[in-house]
Amino acid sequence: MSLLQGTLDILILTAVSEQALHGYAIAQEIGRRTAGEIEVEDAALYKALHRLQGRSLIDAEWGMSESRRRAKFYRITPQGAEVLASETSAWHRYVDAVAKVIDPRKQLP
Numbered sequence: 001m002s003l004l005q006g007t008l009d010i011l012i013l014t015a016v017s018e019q020a021l022h023g024y025a026i027a028q029e030i031g032r033r034t035a036g037e038i039e040v041e042d043a044a045l046y047k048a049l050h051r052l053q054g055r056s057l058i059d060a061e062w063g064m065s066e067s068r069r070r071a072k073f074y075r076i077t078p079q080g081a082e083v084l085a086s087e088t089s090a091w092h093r094y095v096d097a098v099a100k101v102i103d104p105r106k107q108l109p
Contacts, residue, residue: 003038008048009057010091011038013076013084016058022071023049049074057083 003011015021015029026049027040052058057080065071076084 003040003044008040008044009052010084010087011040012045012048012052012074013057013080013087016074017076017081017084020061020063020073020075022063022065022073024065024071026074052080056080 011030012026015026015033021029023042023045027042027045030038030040049058049060053060053074056077058074059077060072060074062070063073
């Protein structure tokens with residue numbers, strides 16, 4: 001499934017909101033939470049991680065992965081948590097609005 005523009009950031013912020021994860025684990029977590037419907041390409045993932053880090057929405061530190069390799073682990077910042085809450089709310093409103101258009105039964109009387 002193709003991602004809508006701007007969707008990857010909220011998926012990454014959600015993935016790292018509970019614990020610090022390295023890039024590959026973030027992609028796996030997104031795949032797990034979407035039952036494999038969304039697969040994140042490496043290039044897009046690392047570009048988004050760099051962008052989010054530049055905006056101070058995530059920070060990173062080096063650590064050891066499960067496979068005993070050195071990896072950068074990303075975690076959400078307080079500012080990132082605020083953005084995630086705001087974007088999640090906006091996303092739910094957007095989904096509800098689109099559902100009303102494509103499924104007339106969802107519209108209010």
